[in-house]
Amino acid sequence: MFRKVISGALVALGGLWLVTSAAGAATLDDVKSKGAIQCGVNQGLPGFATTNDKGEWTGLDVDFCRALAAAVFGDPAKVKFTPLSAKERFVALQSGEIDVLSRNTSWTMSRDTAQGMNFAGVIYYDGQGFMVRKSLGVTSALQLDGATICTNTGTTTELNVADYFRANKMKYEVVAFEKSDEVVQAYNSGRCDVYTTDSSGLYAQRLKLTNPDEHVVLPEIISKEPLGPVVRHGDDQWFDIVKWTLFALINGEEMGIDSTNADQMKESQNPEIRRFLGVEGTFGEGMGLGNDWAYNIVRKVGNYGELFERNLGPKTKLGIARGLNALWSNDGLQYAPPIR
Ligand SMILES: N[C@@H](CCC(=O)N[C@@H](CS)C(=O)NCC(=O)O)C(=O)O
Numbered sequence: 001m002f003r004k005v006i007s008g009a010l011v012a013l014g015g016l017w018l019v020t021s022a023a024g025a026a027t028l029d030d031v032k033s034k035g036a037i038q039c040g041v042n043q044g045l046p047g048f049a050t051t052n053d054k055g056e057w058t059g060l061d062v063d064f065c066r067a068l069a070a071a072v073f074g075d076p077a078k079v080k081f082t083p084l085s086a087k088e089r090f091v092a093l094q095s096g097e098i099d100v101l102s103r104n105t106s107w108t109m110s111r112d113t114a115q116g117m118n119f120a121g122v123i124y125y126d127g128q129g130f131m132v133r134k135s136l137g138v139t140s141a142l143q144l145d146g147a148t149i150c151t152n153t154g155t156t157t158e159l160n161v162a163d164y165f166r167a168n169k170m171k172y173e174v175v176a177f178e179k180s181d182e183v184v185q186a187y188n189s190g191r192c193d194v195y196t197t198d199s200s201g202l203y204a205q206r207l208k209l210t211n212p213d214e215h216v217v218l219p220e221i222i223s224k225e226p227l228g229p230v231v232r233h234g235d236d237q238w239f240d241i242v243k244w245t246l247f248a249l250i251n252g253e254e255m256g257i258d259s260t261n262a263d264q265m266k267e268s269q270n271p272e273i274r275r276f277l278g279v280e281g282t283f284g285e286g287m288g289l290g291n292d293w294a295y296n297i298v299r300k301v302g303n304y305g306e307l308f309e310r311n312l313g314p315k316t317k318l319g320i321a322r323g324l325n326a327l328w329s330n331d332g333l334q335y336a337p338p339i340r
Pocket residue numbers: 042043044045084085086104105106152154155156157178179180181197198200201202225227
């Protein structure tokens with residue numbers, strides 16, 4: 001109760017000092033009274049979060065926030081985007097400046113525990129890779145002894161590089177920047193031999209280079225980078241909503257419910273589909289939402305497969321295959337618990 005009232009402060013209660021979340025515990029109430037969800041996204045990562053020529057935000061992480069707005073308000077437009085650098089993102093979440101962080105953020109133990117955050121799940125299974133100029137003639141990361149490496153500060157990337165080079169007894173020099181456009185510029189201008197980041201980021205950033213075809217991504221993937229939406233510790237209801245929005249995207253694809261057939265699927269006699277669409281049961285109510293929460297997500301934004309194809313798939317400039325991000329039933333890792 002007191003957490004709701006006093007926000008962003010250290011509160012003394014019976015001699016105990018407790019850190020309260022800046023936005024208070026009831027994020028859903030805050031969001032409803034603001035009339036929109038404040039969503040932290042990347043400052044510009046094609047396929048994940050970037051603005052198009054009309055100035056509209058697009059990308060997988062952006063669509064996730066639209067799905068969240070569809071679940072909460074029945075309206076995917078009720079979301080505002082806050083572009084954040086890697087370094088700024090966690091402070092923005094903890095301070096209450098944003099309600100959810102949807103910014104190619106890797107789920108790691110320290111972030112999930114000591115840093116006071118909860119990961120809703122994995123929207124994109126990624127791993128760290130290396131990109132080099134083809135003219136270097138390098139075909140494996142194991143040939144990078146003595147290389148100068150460009151990367152982003154405030155990310156998991158620097159630590160992974162350190163581990164990898166140490167494990168393989170290779171020397172290297174890191175040149176790190178806060179903004180990814182600075183990294184791209186430094187690599188593009190030849191200030192470093194190697195660009196390292198999440199492999200999805202390499203696909204995306206390669207598009208910004210002067211001659212993308214002159215660069216090659218090396219085969220080694222040196223880490224696990226499970227990227228997912230993040231909330232603050234201390235608000236289970238909001239955590240549930242963010243988690244189940246992700247699960248609805250995945251379950252929607254698994255059940256074959258998409259933005260084009262959701263209305264007609266309401267006639268289905270399959271009990272699982274009926275529960276998903278809110279025709280039967282009161283599953284939305286359990287989260288403080290309407291029972292059509294998942295219907296709204298899939299009907300108005302799409303299912304996970306649609307989001308992937310639209311933003312990252314073979315028909316886009318990024319041309320990323322589903323790979324690990326295929327559904328579990330198609331030999332991938334995407335799996336969501338049932339609505340039951
Ligand atoms: N997934 C990693 C890396 C995330 C990250 O910030 N990657 C860089 C390179 S793809 C990026 O998004 N830069 C864009 C920016 O900082 O604006 C993490 O969570 O630490």
